[in-house]
Amino acid sequence: MASESYLVLEDGSVHRGYGFGAGGEAVGEVVFNxxxxxxxxxxxxxxxxxxxxxxxxxxxxxxxxxxxxxxSRRIQVSGLIVREHCETPSHGASDxxxxxxxxxxxxxxxxxxxxxxxxxxxxxxxxxMGVIAADPDSALARLKxxxxxxxxxxxxxxxxxxxxxxNDAGEPSEPQNGLERxxxxxxxxxxxxxxxxxxxxxxxxxxxxxxxDTPAEELLSLKPSGVLLSPGPGDPQLLDYVVENARRILxxxxxxxxxxxxxxxxxxxxxETFKLKFGHRGGNHPVRDLSTGRVYITAQNxxxxxxxxxxxxxxxxxxxxxxxxxxxxxxxxxxxxFTIQYHSEASPGPRDNEYLFxxxxxxxxxxxx
Numbered sequence: 001m002a003s004e005s006y007l008v009l010e011d012g013s014v015h016r017g018y019g020f021g022a023g024g025e026a027v028g029e030v031v032f033n034x035x036x037x038x039x040x041x042x043x044x045x046x047x048x049x050x051x052x053x054x055x056x057x058x059x060x061x062x063x064x065x066x067x068x069x070x071x072s073r074r075i076q077v078s079g080l081i082v083r084e085h086c087e088t089p090s091h092g093a094s095d096x097x098x099x100x101x102x103x104x105x106x107x108x109x110x111x112x113x114x115x116x117x118x119x120x121x122x123x124x125x126x127x128x129m130g131v132i133a134a135d136p137d138s139a140l141a142r143l144k145x146x147x148x149x150x151x152x153x154x155x156x157x158x159x160x161x162x163x164x165x166x167n168d169a170g171e172p173s174e175p176q177n178g179l180e181r182x183x184x185x186x187x188x189x190x191x192x193x194x195x196x197x198x199x200x201x202x203x204x205x206x207x208x209x210x211x212x213d214t215p216a217e218e219l220l221s222l223k224p225s226g227v228l229l230s231p232g233p234g235d236p237q238l239l240d241y242v243v244e245n246a247r248r249i250l251x252x253x254x255x256x257x258x259x260x261x262x263x264x265x266x267x268x269x270x271x272e273t274f275k276l277k278f279g280h281r282g283g284n285h286p287v288r289d290l291s292t293g294r295v296y297i298t299a300q301n302x303x304x305x306x307x308x309x310x311x312x313x314x315x316x317x318x319x320x321x322x323x324x325x326x327x328x329x330x331x332x333x334x335x336x337x338f339t340i341q342y343h344s345e346a347s348p349g350p351r352d353n354e355y356l357f358x359x360x361x362x363x364x365x366x367x368x369x
Contacts, residue, residue: 021102021109026079029149030130034282046158046191061086064094154234159212191232195345216248226254229261236263257339272310279303299346
């Protein structure tokens with residue numbers, strides 16, 4: 001029988017459940033995600049580093065864990081919070097349970113809690129720090145001593161330490177749509193998801209991943225066709241070293257920014273960012289492309305956004321969130337750069353937003369000409 005476990009939030013509330021995955025305690029910022037599927041991608045998404053993720057869909061783990069749906073090399077969340085986890089998954093590709101997956105990498109989970117009540121609390125009060133532990137009294141003391149999520153540079157904990165070429169053997173050997181393999185794209189790893197690399201290679205790009213702190217001149221010395229600034233965790237205000245590198249390459253090579261990369265580009269051009277009350281995390285966020293008027297269903301995972309009233313001259317809003325009117329994309333009148341706040345590589349529509357990678361290729365082709 002599973003042992004009792006507790007989720008203790010910084011507001012003092014205690015939520016009793018039972019533990020699964022690894023034993024021990026886990027501290028992090030408690031957030032919620034509203035997707036109905038994709039828990040393996042959530043677990044391995046580096047943008048969740050330093051967070052305890054609450055999944056609002058009540059049953060998690062029913063199709064198990066497989067060897068294909070990884071977005072990074074390991075589990076990135078600090079802990080997992082669910083209503084119920086499935087101990088007997090049913091799927092032909094499954095090779096382990098979610099309990100076994102968490103246990104194998106030392107990540108605690110808590111099940112049997114009221115995830116609806118937790119989500120409503122976060123929506124009304126905002127995201128807050130929390131701890132998963134067997135003893136609620138010691139948990140509260142540890143929580144008070146722990147640094148706040150927004151005080152830490154989480155990018156340094158998830159970025160690769162060495163550059164590497166991406167070569168996914170599972171992708172087609174020939175580029176799609178008749179494209180020649182002629183674009184060399186550098187992807188700065190602030191916490192990238194593998195599917196970004198897959199989408200670029202599918203379009204015939206030669207992809208090189210580099211650490212987040214790679215100096216601008218070193219990036220340019222590699223003679224890229226373009227640079228993609230990746231998603232990642234944490235507050236963009238702590239990333240001056242990434243922002244400064246971005247500032248130095250803008251105008252010298254085409255740039256695409258995704259999620260955190262979008263915020264980095266905005267800061268590099270003089271815009272400001274702010275923390276959302278409870279963030280956007282899920283697979284059903286409606287976004288309007290202002291250039292066409294078309295609405296896309298998007299996958300999102302971020303707790304910060306760009307202030308629309310802080311944009312400098314030349315930088316324009318290209319996409320907006322239809323739930324709260326926050327900025328979801330930017331473009332520049334003169335520079336070869338555009339950004340999106342959501343995840344074009346996730347495409348929950350299912351392939352709605354992949355056109356943005358095609359736009360990036362078009363930008364690189366125009367710049368080269």
